[in-house]
Amino acid sequence: MVVGTSDDEVVDELLHALADATRRDIVRRCLEGESSVSRLADAYPMSFAAVQKHVAVLERSGLVVKQRRGREQLVRTEPDAVGRARQALEQLEAIWRGRAERMSELLAQVPEQGTQSRKEPGR
């Protein structure tokens, strides 16, 4: 598996992004569906520019993506398609790695009729 060299930086960005209540609220709203920056700005007692700054922090952390459509800037939580495919396949990998390990452990046990006694480690 390819491990990024800047894992710590990614985590730092993520923690910084989530350390603010407004930003967490933006993430929650965008999980429900995409929202425009101006609609988000209406939801908080702060300026459009301030909300835009929050969105920029979230964007850098990879928690949301911003897309321009016409005159609107739309914000959503969905990463790109390749990123999503990787995530989904990593979930499958984790599931099946666990299963293969458990299969291996079972095979290492002495097959028995009942389940009462397992082989004690040899002395």
Add this chain to the structure above:
Amino acid sequence: MTVTSVEKDLDNLTMTLVADFAASAERVWELWADPRQLERWWGPPTHPATFEQHDLTPGGEVRYFMTGPEGDRYHGWWRIVAVQPPRSLEFSDGFADEEGRPNPEMPVTSVAMRLSDRDGGTRMELRSTFASREQMEKLLEMGMDQGLREAVGQIDALLGEG
């Protein structure tokens, strides 16, 4: 190490895992063919599986549920596409509602498993493919969005906000 390689094909939404076992193909096959042995590895330790129906013939169905720490149950099904004991098994793998009926809202994957002899042991090649990008999205919606939502909620709770 049991798992010797894992490949992920992002274009074809396929994950291929290769594992080597120090046992005969017949013995490894038993882990799939005997539901009582299958139960001991299918679910993670926190969610052991119970197989209620287990018909490994073409077109046959398998039904099971996994039980969580709170007694919560998650039902699943397989539909067998092809089977060749003790060498290969192909099936669709999905989730079900409480009655065990396949739930179309939940993701389905195709699984192809093959056993071959290798260095006195057995190599298992397991390929798991999302039927479509839509199916893949369903898995992510189930896991990631839920996980992110919970994580955000926990941070709120930790900081005493929200």
